[in-house]
Amino acid sequence: MTKIAIWCRHKDDNIIGIGPNIPWHISSDFKRFRRITENACITCGQTTYESFPNRTLPNRKIYVLTFDENYEVSDKNNHFVVNNAKALKEFEEPLYICGGASIYKMFMQKMAPDIIVDSCFMGDISSELKGSPVDIGECIELMKKNYKQISPDYEEDNVITTIWVKKGEFVPQEVLKHISISIINH
Numbered sequence: 001m002t003k004i005a006i007w008c009r010h011k012d013d014n015i016i017g018i019g020p021n022i023p024w025h026i027s028s029d030f031k032r033f034r035r036i037t038e039n040a041c042i043t044c045g046q047t048t049y050e051s052f053p054n055r056t057l058p059n060r061k062i063y064v065l066t067f068d069e070n071y072e073v074s075d076k077n078n079h080f081v082v083n084n085a086k087a088l089k090e091f092e093e094p095l096y097i098c099g100g101a102s103i104y105k106m107f108m109q110k111m112a113p114d115i116i117v118d119s120c121f122m123g124d125i126s127s128e129l130k131g132s133p134v135d136i137g138e139c140i141e142l143m144k145k146n147y148k149q150i151s152p153d154y155e156e157d158n159v160i161t162t163i164w165v166k167k168g169e170f171v172p173q174e175v176l177k178h179i180s181i182s183i184i185n186h
């Protein structure tokens with residue numbers, strides 16, 4: 001299977017959230033996320049899942065990571081509880097890793113994604129949100145060490161998006177093609 005990490009982080013400090021929220025709202029970035037992940041399988045932590053409107057993302061199969069064996073998803077036909085992340089090693093289809101920080105860190109350290117879609121927000125973070133900042137600095141260090149950028153910078157609405165692949169490894173071209181086409185807002 002192909003594992004793809006996809007995130008949007010803030011420049012320099014690599015913050016991806018404050019408390020349970022993403023501290024910016026850039027419609028084109030959400031649309032890009034939707035174009036890339038629609039009709040595919042995604043995985044995320046329970047905190048991120050709870051932050052989706054109505055605990056869902058239409059037209060996606062969601063594999064929710066939680067240690068709670070009794071956790072109840074909002075849509076039993078399309079959402080699935082995963083208590084042991086190792087089960088995702090056997091996954092056959094492309095799997096998009098959609099956060100939050102604990103899930104990005106676990107994958108980057110233990111099940112290195114084949115592809116990373118790295119979006120970087122160059123603007124200022126909203127200072128009104130309450131909660132602790134959540135950052136993925138360790139993931140960015142690992143990305144810069146173990147991956148190489150294979151796409152040009154694509155800039156839209158102050159967000160720069162690039163594609164990275166694991167150094168020295170084969171990456172399925174059809175997945176890369178889908179992501180490359182979907183990044184650009186045609």
Ligand SMILES: NC(=O)c1ccc[n+]([C@@H]2O[C@H](COP(=O)([O-])OP(=O)(O)OC[C@H]3O[C@@H](n4cnc5c(N)ncnc54)[C@H](OP(=O)(O)O)[C@@H]3O)[C@@H](O)[C@H]2O)c1
Pocket residue numbers: 006007008009015016017018019020021022044045046047048049051065066067068082083084085098099100101102103104106134
């Ligand atoms: N900017 C972006 O691209 C982006 C994307 C996604 C999320 N975010 C932000 O990220 C923040 C949330 O990140 P987070 O790290 O606090 O939470 P999270 O990763 O979304 O979820 C954490 C939860 O996932 C479960 N979990 C973690 N590791 C697990 C494992 N190995 N096996 C099974 N379950 C596991 C646990 O759930 P239980 O407690 O139920 O056991 C844990 O409490 C929010 O601010 C959100 O807005 C940003």
